[in-house]
Amino acid sequence: MGTLLAAPDPVAAMKAMRAARRRRYVQRADVMEVLYRVYLGGLAAIFAFAFLAGALHEVPADPGSIADIRAHTPAVLGLAVALLVLAGLRSGARGGPLAIEAAEVRYTLLAPVSRRIALRPAALAQLRVGIFAGAIFGAVVGNFVFRRFPGTAVEWIGALAAFGAIVPIAVLGAALLACGRRLHIGVASAIGVLLVAWSVLDLALGWDSSPATMMGDLATLPLQHGVDAALAAVGAAIALAVLAAGLLGIGSLRLEAARRRAELVAEMRFSASVQDLRTVILLRRQLASELPRRKPWLRLRGAAHNAVWRRDWQSYLRWPVVRIVRVVLIAVAAGGLAVAGFDLTPVLFALPGPLLFVAALDLIEPLAQESDHPTRRLLLPFASAGLIRRHLWAPIAAMAFVLAIAAATAAVASGNPGLALGVGAVVLVPMAAALIGAAAVSATNDPYEFALNQQLALFASLGPIVVALIAAFVPLFVAWKVEGGNGARVSGAFGTDIVLLILAMVGLGVLAWRFDKREKEAS
Amino acid sequence: MSGGGNGGGAIAATSGGGGVPVLSAQGLGRTYDGYIALGSFTVEIEAGEFVALIGPNGAGKTTFLNLAAGLLDPTSGGVEVAGEVPGSLDARAALSYLPDSPVFYEDLSVAEHLEYVAALHGLKDAGPRIDELLERLGLEGWEDALAAELSKGMKQKASIALALVRPFKVLLADEPLDGLDPPSREVLFELLAEIRAAGAAIVVSTHRPDVIAAAGRCVAIRDGRLAYDGAPDPAVLEQIFDRSELEGGS
Numbered sequence: 001m002g003t004l005l006a007a008p009d010p011v012a013a014m015k016a017m018r019a020a021r022r023r024r025y026v027q028r029a030d031v032m033e034v035l036y037r038v039y040l041g042g043l044a045a046i047f048a049f050a051f052l053a054g055a056l057h058e059v060p061a062d063p064g065s066i067a068d069i070r071a072h073t074p075a076v077l078g079l080a081v082a083l084l085v086l087a088g089l090r091s092g093a094r095g096g097p098l099a100i101e102a103a104e105v106r107y108t109l110l111a112p113v114s115r116r117i118a119l120r121p122a123a124l125a126q127l128r129v130g131i132f133a134g135a136i137f138g139a140v141v142g143n144f145v146f147r148r149f150p151g152t153a154v155e156w157i158g159a160l161a162a163f164g165a166i167v168p169i170a171v172l173g174a175a176l177l178a179c180g181r182r183l184h185i186g187v188a189s190a191i192g193v194l195l196v197a198w199s200v201l202d203l204a205l206g207w208d209s210s211p212a213t214m215m216g217d218l219a220t221l222p223l224q225h226g227v228d229a230a231l232a233a234v235g236a237a238i239a240l241a242v243l244a245a246g247l248l249g250i251g252s253l254r255l256e257a258a259r260r261r262a263e264l265v266a267e268m269r270f271s272a273s274v275q276d277l278r279t280v281i282l283l284r285r286q287l288a289s290e291l292p293r294r295k296p297w298l299r300l301r302g303a304a305h306n307a308v309w310r311r312d313w314q315s316y317l318r319w320p321v322v323r324i325v326r327v328v329l330i331a332v333a334a335g336g337l338a339v340a341g342f343d344l345t346p347v348l349f350a351l352p353g354p355l356l357f358v359a360a361l362d363l364i365e366p367l368a369q370e371s372d373h374p375t376r377r378l379l380l381p382f383a384s385a386g387l388i389r390r391h392l393w394a395p396i397a398a399m400a401f402v403l404a405i406a407a408a409t410a411a412v413a414s415g416n417p418g419l420a421l422g423v424g425a426v427v428l429v430p431m432a433a434a435l436i437g438a439a440a441v442s443a444t445n446d447p448y449e450f451a452l453n454q455q456l457a458l459f460a461s462l463g464p465i466v467v468a469l470i471a472a473f474v475p476l477f478v479a480w481k482v483e484g485g486n487g488a489r490v491s492g493a494f495g496t497d498i499v500l501l502i503l504a505m506v507g508l509g510v511l512a513w514r515f516d517k518r519e520k521e522a523s
Numbered sequence: 524m525s526g527g528g529n530g531g532g533a534i535a536a537t538s539g540g541g542g543v544p545v546l547s548a549q550g551l552g553r554t555y556d557g558y559i560a561l562g563s564f565t566v567e568i569e570a571g572e573f574v575a576l577i578g579p580n581g582a583g584k585t586t587f588l589n590l591a592a593g594l595l596d597p598t599s600g601g602v603e604v605a606g607e608v609p610g611s612l613d614a615r616a617a618l619s620y621l622p623d624s625p626v627f628y629e630d631l632s633v634a635e636h637l638e639y640v641a642a643l644h645g646l647k648d649a650g651p652r653i654d655e656l657l658e659r660l661g662l663e664g665w666e667d668a669l670a671a672e673l674s675k676g677m678k679q680k681a682s683i684a685l686a687l688v689r690p691f692k693v694l695l696a697d698e699p700l701d702g703l704d705p706p707s708r709e710v711l712f713e714l715l716a717e718i719r720a721a722g723a724a725i726v727v728s729t730h731r732p733d734v735i736a737a738a739g740r741c742v743a744i745r746d747g748r749l750a751y752d753g754a755p756d757p758a759v760l761e762q763i764f765d766r767s768e769l770e771g772g773s
């Protein structure tokens with residue numbers, strides 16, 4: 001790389017160094033392996049797409065539903081955008097969203113070179129990935145939505161792809177802005193909460209005033225006319241302006257936060273590369289400074305009849321506010337997505353499962369800690385598998401509560417509370433058991449157990465997420481698919497309990513096998 | 524800015540501006556959740572000074588160096604590098620920082636690191652300077668090695684070369700002799716003498732008596748506070764610290 005010395009100025013040297021690193025990375029990459037993965041991914045996507053397109057047979061929505069979607073969906077989506085912007089602002093206040101290499105801080109950011117210019121490529125690269133993923137997801141949803149609503153395929157796919165692209169622009173822009181302006185976490189949270197409150201107000205009063213709601217207009221553009229259509233453009237312009245401001249100010253980031261983040265993100269990337277989801281979660285909590293409360297919300301009194309049950313609830317009672325809010329928001333989002341699946345396209349039923357899986361990973365924490373400390377566990381005078389099984393009851397009860405929040409949200413949002421509460425009631429416990437089983441299997445997974453077989457390792461890490469996806473998708477899809485009144489739909493969902501119980505039993509079986517095996521290996 | 528020099532000689536140090544201290548801290552403080560890592564620390568360092576920064580583990584030495592380098596933000600007081608705020612373009616051009624743990628791009632060789640840092644600081648014709656540093660630090664033959672191929676000592680030598688390849692008015696070094704064999708230590712002492720002769724200031728955080736003896740001035744920190752500032756007189760220092768505190772730390 002002697003060409004670096006020939007660079008006419010420091011910025012040119014920086015660009016030459018990065019270009020050389022990119023070239024080196026491409027040279028070292030195994031092209032055939034990359035192509036094979038793209039081929040497999042593409043094939044899976046085509047099959048999923050074809051299956052859904054064939055299974056849905058979507059009928060055009062009635063005029064009442066169309067009017068309802070037109071009036072309320074922008075505010076609902078706006079609220080989701082506002083929540084994501086809140087997360088972005090908080091991440092920015094903690095030094096995100098960029099993860100800068102330690103060497104980049106030491107050599108480039110401490111050199112007399114504009115930090116804005118030095119950091120812009122990393123920010124744009126992150127943005128490209130976000131825009132691409134968002135636009136693709138939006139386009140896929142648009143491809144199903146256009147069959148039910150007025151407007152052409154091009155209009156719907158275009159509108160939802162644009163919405164999918166504008167969301168990461170707004171979120172990353174807000175994060176960059178908070179980072180560059182060195183906002184205190186309290187100030188960043190306050191701004192985000194104000195935006196969320198504004199969006200809630202829009203939703204409650206049927207207004208279209210919050211910038212987030214205006215971005216929501218973009219998603220339903222083929223249904224919008226006149227001012228509402230113009231507001232969609234205003235929303236997009238605001239998102240772009242926030243991004244521009246964020247990019248302009250990123251040079252003022254705090255190196256202290258950037259260094260801390262760089263170290264933790266490097267560890268997270270390594271853990272993710274070996275599919276160690278448990279470590280990723282622990283590191284993410286460190287990154288977010290998400291520590292248990294020193295003083296519990298409520299102190300449990302009385303004798304400990306069931307020590308494990310009590311220990312698990314003691315853990316929940318020390319949850320920090322941010323974790324409680326996250327789990328409640330996940331429940332609300334899952335309920336909202338279930339309603340959106342009924343109103344827009346059942347493709348959206350694929351989202352609540354992975355979302356609820358994230359909440360389940362929080363709920364499974366006491367069990368995961370038991371798994372993290374094998375010596376302590378092995379010194380107990382009974383089998384590990386039995387202990388682990390006893391650790392499942394409290395998370396299942398707590399998960400059922402989370403699902404009840406989701407069902408209540410769906411009841412409020414759908415205008416058909418009977419159906420939402422009915423489906424919720426009949427699947428509450430089996431779905432909670434399936435989700436907690438999946439999360440327990442994931443949290444106790446040993447990433448090096450199948451180190452010599454990558455396919456098996458990938459299956460072990462992705463399997464629980466797929467199980468969670470199925471656990472939420474199947475009852476919702478069946479309730480949607482069954483024809484007839486609420487009674488027929490609820491009993492259709494009830495029929496899927498057997499699937500959920502089988503999934504839960506499989507999870508329980510894997511846990512028992514895993515901990516028996518580990519106990520035998522230890523002895 | 525002091526960048527943009529030519530590549531002659533191994534040392535690219537330059538003397539500080541007339542009258543302005545190259546490093547000045549006034550009531551500098553830094554706390555972490557109520558814990559005082561550095562409290563109301565005041566010091567001025569002139570061009571050409573060689574200062575040994577001493578104190579037991581956790582005294583606040585590295586915190587001070589990180590604050591001066593702009594890697595940390597102070598919670599009270601302020602610090603200036605050649606009259607500029609740390610982190611500003613001029614301060615970054617004036618200050619070279621050699622941290623206690625070397626960091627590298629995992630996919631760049633030693634020579635590529637040196638070329639990159641030299642180019643970032645606007646050095647023209649840095650080739651001879653790079654060659655001389657590689658030779659004097661015993662890195663000849665390791666130019667094309669990646670960081671993963673280097674031993675701890677070799678990494679430290681590469682890190683020293685990276686701190687010295689660029690122009691600066693003040694060098695901050697955190698335990699620079701860690702991991703070096705005796706011949707390499709001698710080379711480092713020679714290089715530090717050349718830096719001083721070129722008019723740049725040196726601040727070395729250390730526990731080593733040989734470094735303290737070589738320094739013209741000793742600044743001691745204890746519990747985040749300035750405990751001593753003066754000539755490196757062993758008798759005085761032993762009144763302030765236990766011998767184990769000065770020699771036993773990492």
